[in-house]
Amino acid sequence: MQWYYNEGSERRGPVSHEEMQGLIAQGAVGVDNLAWREGMANWVRVGDLPELASFFQASQAAAEPPITEAQQPPAGPSAFGQPAANQPAANQPASPGFGSYASGSSAQGGGVHSIHGDRQRMQYGVPENNGFAIASLVLGILSLLMFCCCGFVLGIPGVICGQIARVQIGESEGRQTGDGLALAGLIISYIGTALSIGFFIYSLVTAEQRQGFQPW
DSSP: OEEEEEETTEEEEEEEHHHHHHHHHHTSSOTTSEEEETTOSSOEEGGGOHHHHHHHHHHHHHHSOOOOGGGSOOOOOOGGGOOOTTSOOTTSOOOOOTTOOOTTOTTTTHHHHHHHHHHHHHHHOOOEEOHHHHHHHHHHHHHHHTTTTSHHHHHHHHHHHHHHHHHHHHHTTTSEEOHHHHHHHHHHHHHHHHHHHHHHHHHHHHHHHHTTOOOO
């Protein structure tokens, strides 16, 4: 499983699931960062991803020392229905707990986060397959199927498209995928081109032998 995440306005990744856990433990990735992996339709807040949110709970439990009995706050008076010192009065609304998040709440920054998150999703986008990689695979398959007539005519462009695709994918910094398609297109295009050239040479030699010409 490979993850992409944002660092400010920059996209980072891909990183493995274990590397993502390490980044969360180091504080490099927080709950408000956005993350994406293959199979997801869009970027999602890290704290809303179940497979990553558990890492925050584990790191928080490891960082916080256990509360001893001496550190326990004293219970408030219970006579005459008076509320305890650490409990809100009946006519006062209870404050949200630590780490709570309400979508659209300006007090918790939900509205700002929602707008900012949508802008980041639009900025980062979802990685797409490179067009040259797809073209290379298609041309390679066609060159292999039609090697006996025009395989090299299709195979050579397939090799060129595959090389261009791998260069573009390497320079895209995660914005494009399809390196596997490009590699498969290259291999199949090479095979289709070689078979086509071999078949062409074989046809020439056979034609000359039929005319009684022996080149050796």
